[in-house]
Amino acid sequence: MYGDGDVMYGDVGHTHYYAGSPAHPSCGTTNLHLDISDATNVMVYCSVAVGAEEDEEMIRETVKNECCEQTYWRCTSSTPLTVGAMWHIYAAGDTDKIRSFLSKVLEERGVQQILGTDPIHDQLIYLDSDLRRRLHQEHGVQGWAIAQAVGDAIFIPAGAPHQVRNLCSCIKVAEDFVSPEVSPLRPHPLPVSLAPPPTARSGMCQADRRVSTSLRQTC
Numbered sequence: 674m675y676g677d678g679d680v681m682y683g684d685v686g687h688t689h690y691y692a693g694s695p696a697h698p699s700c701g702t703t704n705l706h707l708d709i710s711d712a713t714n715v716m717v718y719c720s721v722a723v724g725a726e727e728d729e730e731m732i733r734e735t736v737k738n739e740c741c742e743q744t745y746w747r748c749t750s751s752t753p754l755t756v757g758a759m760w761h762i763y764a765a766g767d768t769d770k771i772r773s774f775l776s777k778v779l780e781e782r783g784v785q786q787i788l789g790t791d792p793i794h795d796q797l798i799y800l801d802s803d804l805r806r807r808l809h810q811e812h813g814v815q816g817w818a819i820a821q822a823v824g825d826a827i828f829i830p831a832g833a834p835h836q837v838r839n840l841c842s843c844i845k846v847a848e849d850f851v852s853p854e855v856s857p858l859r860p861h862p863l864p865v866s867l868a869p870p871p872t873a874r875s876g877m878c879q880a881d882r883r884v885s886t887s888l889r890q891t892c
């Protein structure tokens with residue numbers, strides 16, 4: 674994001690993420706946050722350290738606990754796929770409920786919240802399994818757990834809160850773009866001007882072209 678006075682502009686372009694896995698299951702690689710533009714995120718590399726069988730077991734257990742049977746089968750079949758990252762994505766429409774929940778969690782942890790700060794935009798919290806269960810029980814909010822292996826593209830709609838936990842060392846390439854269909858969901862409270870608004874078709878083509886250019890440059 675970059676700004677001009679009190680108008681913020683979307684920083685549409687591609688981003689590369691290079692990161693290992695956080696040591697503790699209640700920590701994320703990227704805490705819960707949201708972006709004002711849509712994004713596509715493609716995993717181009719992931720690797721478990723040679724001889725680290727316990728990491729492979731941890732990945733299988735995580736996928737077994739969090740994902741559907743078909744995904745579990747993908748990482749246990751005869752030609753297993755290594756799942757490099759677990760994503761949790763929530764509907765943009767649930768943002769206010771999630772914000773209230775995060776404020777409550779910060780209060781419980783004795784963190785003083787300063788006026789004008791925001792627990793989602795400030796990326797303060799990773800929702801571990803316990804917090805995800807509480808969010809469901811206390812606010813009726815459930816997201817989607819998505820396992821990402823090499824070659825998988827994750828689509829993140831604008832305004833949708835999301836978080837990532839790498840399960841091993843990963844490289845991902847992401848491309849931001851603006852689709853007019855979701856622009857009314859632009860998150861509050863940032864006054865945003867995304868100019869010029871592309872048409873749906875040109876927006877998608879632009880994103881496709883940028884992702885493939887970016888992948889060509891990376892691989």
Ligand SMILES: O=C(O)CCC(=O)C(=O)O
Pocket residue numbers: 690692702703708712714829835837845847
């Ligand atoms: O891969 C990650 O750790 C973060 C990705 C992300 O948040 C994004 O692409 O918006």
